Structure formats: structure tokens, C-alpha cells
Amino acid sequence: MGKESRSHISNKTWTEVVKDYAGKDLGERKHWYGSVASAYNRVRPRYPQAVIDRVIELAQLPPKAKILELGSGPAIATVPFAQLGFEMLSLEPNREASELAKQNCADYPHVEIQNLAFEEWQLERDRFDAVLAATSWHWIDPAIAYAKSAAALKAQGSLILLWNTPPQLNEETYQIVDAVYETLAPSIPLYARHEGRKNHQADFLKFSELITDSEYFKNVKYESSIHQVVYSLDDYLLLLSTLSPYIALAENSRNHLFTNLQEALHKHQGDRLNLSFISAFHVAHKI
Template sequence: MKANSRRDNKLAFNEVADVYDGARPGIPHRLVTFLVRIAGLAPGDQVLEVGAGSGQLTRPLRAAGLEVTALEPGDRLRALLARHTADAPGITVTGGFFEDCTAPDGSFAAVVSANAWQWIDPAVSYAKAAGLLRPGGHLALVWNFPIAADWALQRALNEALAGDYPDAVRDPDTHLPGIEARVGEGRAELAASGRFEEPWWQFSTDILTLTPDAYCDLLLSYTNAVVLDDAARADLFHRVRAALTAHGAGSVTMDNVLYAVIARKADQ
């Protein structure tokens, strides 16, 4: 996905670390297994995970047999990550921003990230990743984009939120085309760096079923809700619950669109 030009909120998730930990869906093991195969990774290979959060990608990477250095700048998220991976000797949890990573060049077989790469300045991200990769190493990036599977429900939610909370709107008519445009811009950004070969990429979809409370927690795990004050958050969630009740929705089934892109380091 194209880099976010508003990078001042990249630590906002740390303020709701417990909610983020419980609400954000993990990256499916089947997808990680597929990415490992595409990138030609082998058990014991060293990978650097950027913006590890509380371990949504970290744990399936380790389950695939990889040695993971998990980089997470948020202290609360990092504490949760360390707790979740305490019994996994192949994971090293560390703080700091990717821009400041001091590992020697060529240290990693892959640099990976889930839902975080857009927070890094592209003038830095691709060149630094290429430097940290061994020859033939890969950059592997994943994002997920959940939206209510019942489009009538999503439109009801949109109607309740659009006036005061437009960033919470997910338009079913433009959702996938909008994602495709954003990730296409991201691939163009990657190509413009000149540091990677033509990428492989794919979309897939998982299904999530959430209670109304879990759905509100998921909303809170995204920046547009994190940055609201307490009164605005309470109003947002009141409107969401009212829309769900009016729609007769005792749960929210969501299409969780997953986008993955992998690019091999270019020979220099």
C-alpha cells in the first residue's frame, strides 16, 4: 500500500494496546506458509518483522520455522508481544523504529510487515530494506481490509457515521476498487525505488464473525477512532450499536480482504 503521508499517528495504536491485541485478526497461517514458499524461505532463516504489534504476524512466522526479530516501537504493544512469545525461543522482541535499525547489511533473508509498512517514509523504507537483505532476499508485506459482508448493514452503519465520522465509512460499492487503487499505488512506489524486482501479489478473503462489542473494539483498533477523544468515541460506538440494533444484527459477519505482496531484492 502507498505510504501514509500522515506519519504523526504511527504510535497511536500503542494507546489502545489491549484493545488492539484482542481485536485485530491474526494473519492466517495458510497465507504465511504460502508467502514462505514464494520467497523460498527455509526453517532457521532470519527475518526482520517491522511494526510487529502484539504478534499478529510474528507467531505464524515462527510457526513456519523462521527466526524472527520482531521490531515494535510502542512500549505497551511490545510488552504484549513479549508476553505472547515468551515461550518461543526463535523470536527476539526489540524496540525502536525501522528507520533506526542498526543490524548489519545482509542480515536477513526477508523483511516482513503486516499493516505497518505505510507508516514509513518511502524515501527510507525500500532502500533500507534492500540493504538489510541478503542477496536474493525478499520484502514481504501484508494488509487486511475488513468490511461488513452484509452490504445493507454496512450502508446503515455508513449512514449513521458519515456526517461526523467519515473516516469510519466503508462503502461497499467502492471498497475493493479503492483497495486495488491504493495497493496499485504501493506497487508503483516499490517499483520507483529501483531496489526490487517486479513483485508477486494476491488478494484473498477470510470471514470474521464478531459480536457488537468486538466490532466496536475492531473499529477502535484503527487510527481514525484511536485519535478521537473519549466523548467522541462514546458517541461513535453509540451510533454503531444503534445501527446494529435497528438492523437486527446480533453479530457482524465481515469479509476480511487480505492483500499480500512479495518482491525479490534486485541484483546490484
């Protein structure tokens, strides 16, 4: 039942699914993460320092570079860049997330957080050394994202896209909960429950093509790495609650799903779960 019944979901790639995000009304996007902002801040995986260092190297950012960040969330990526002394203007459309970002960046006076969507931001041309988006680029209409980002950049400025896939169970452990999904929430796409690394890599390579095809950026560099993390069972379920397909579920359906996932995983794995995620990036230079 599992593989056959999932075929309608697995045929839809992540790059296809995320079109639904950019297509959402701006008002809806502003409130989307409001109820889970605190959980997002607590359990979303951080970007490995080696990844941060590598993109800074490839983007050839000078000391004190000016960075425009799009969709900062609670400042998960903002903080490691701020710690290196970069001047940052970080835009976050969700009010709750922007307040958390301000708290997390309170020690960095060179960081400004604005509760504003990129679409609403008044363009400041040729000001920034880099435009940064950390697992947020897919929320912006491509017709706006590429052109407006390029216009905000100085000559030779860089576009930096960071990505963390959702930490997921290994194949053996996922099989324990596959039937739970098929019974209670078959609409949850594979990328938000369990998807093979080959599929994730194919999606990231598709983004490389999209950046080049925009004709605003060149010399796209892409790299990825796999990272292991351990989550408590409670934190794993909290992590799932921050992913859009789970947010979209009706509250009763989501609670019922999580109760059954918790029972199945606790029975077979206890309260500690070994997870893995892919951390990837794209770096490209303004044409």
C-alpha cells in the first residue's frame, strides 16, 4: 500500500510544491508562521559554520559588507553573519518572527530588523554587497525576487541562498510511521515527512538552473553537505509543526496525526531520535 498510495505525492517535486508558497496572498504569507514562530526559533536546524564560511568565501564578501536579508524568520541565519561583523538589513514579514529576530540580535547594533515583506520594501539601488535568503527564497514571487535583488546589489554583488532540508528519520524508522501518514494525512508531501537525498539534490540543482535562467545572475555555485542531529521525540514533533504542510492541516487533524506519530515512534524508538538533514547553498554574482 505504502509505495503505490504515495505515488501521487512523490510525483510532485519540492520545486513544484513551493510554487504554492510564492503564490499565496501577501497577507496570508505575513501570518503563516505566526502560531509557530516560537517553535521555529527553538527547533529548526541551524546553518553549519562551515557552510557560512564557505558562502562568504565564494561571495568574496569584504569586511563590514552590507547584506540585505530576505525573510529572516527569528534570525537563525542572521546571527552567524552578524557575529562576523557584517552590516545587515533583515526583512521579515511575520510580526511574531520579527520580534524574536530583534531579541536574538539585540547584541548586534549593526543589524536592523524590519517587519516588512520584500515586496513592500522600498528599493535601495546598488547599496548591498549581498542579498541573503535562508530557506526563504521560495516564498517570494520569482518575477520580483530576481530583478529586485539584482537592483539592490552593487556591481559584482552576490546572491546567497542557504537551504536546510527538514531533519528526517532514517528509512527504517520512517517505515514505522508510514501507515500513520497514509491513514491520517496522505496529503503531506514526501519532502515534509521522508524524501530520499537524490530527490532533494535534484530539487537543489533545479534551483541552480532557475537562477541562471533569470538572466540577472551568473557563475552559480552550488554545494551541499549531510549533517546528523539528535532530537527528543517532543522536539521532533514540534519541528514538524513548523513545516507548511502541517500548518495547513486542520487543527484536529494535525493533533490526531501527532498523537499517533508519537505513540508509534515512542514504542519503537523511545524518546530520542537520530535525524539527518542536508545543508546546501547557492552563490551567484550579479550580471
